[in-house]
Amino acid sequence: MSVLDIVLWPDARLTETCVQVEEITQEIRTLAQDMLDTMYAAKGRGLAASQVGSLRRLFVMDIGWNEGKSDPLVCINPMLQEIGEERTVLEEGCLSIPGVLAEVNRPAQVQMVWSSLEGGRYVQSFDGFGAACVQHEIDHLDGIVTFDHLEADTRAALIAQYEAAQ
Numbered sequence: 001m002s003v004l005d006i007v008l009w010p011d012a013r014l015t016e017t018c019v020q021v022e023e024i025t026q027e028i029r030t031l032a033q034d035m036l037d038t039m040y041a042a043k044g045r046g047l048a049a050s051q052v053g054s055l056r057r058l059f060v061m062d063i064g065w066n067e068g069k070s071d072p073l074v075c076i077n078p079m080l081q082e083i084g085e086e087r088t089v090l091e092e093g094c095l096s097i098p099g100v101l102a103e104v105n106r107p108a109q110v111q112m113v114w115s116s117l118e119g120g121r122y123v124q125s126f127d128g129f130g131a132a133c134v135q136h137e138i139d140h141l142d143g144i145v146t147f148d149h150l151e152a153d154t155r156a157a158l159i160a161q162y163e164a165a166q
């Protein structure tokens, strides 16, 4: 078990577009396990590779582990499909922006396609918190954080709150 350092906003690595994982090597398997360990240690429910400084299209999530319903997912090269019309606003935290909750407006339902560590291709629909979580993590792979979804005034206020807490 290795708990990695989490990259904190405004580190430039959080603005980078991550690259596709071409091959699932032992290094990728170790990275994924370390990311799960890091996420649990930080009491988070999702963590993208760029948040531990590795600019590859890979994230981990486990949205129910705090409620005793652990279901860890390792999502490699994830893509969103068939995004519906309905939108919803949920409060989102981020392990790279500790102490700040941002209200982010997103599609309420999404379908995600991804590869597992074993190489299998998966398709699953998500709604509620799960939909927000997968979109939040894929945002990280495209160099986007919650602040980037906000109106200028709200963004400035939350950044001031974040900076005051550091």
Ligand code: ZN
Binding pocket: 093, 094, 095, 096, 136, 140
């Ligand atoms: Zn985040």
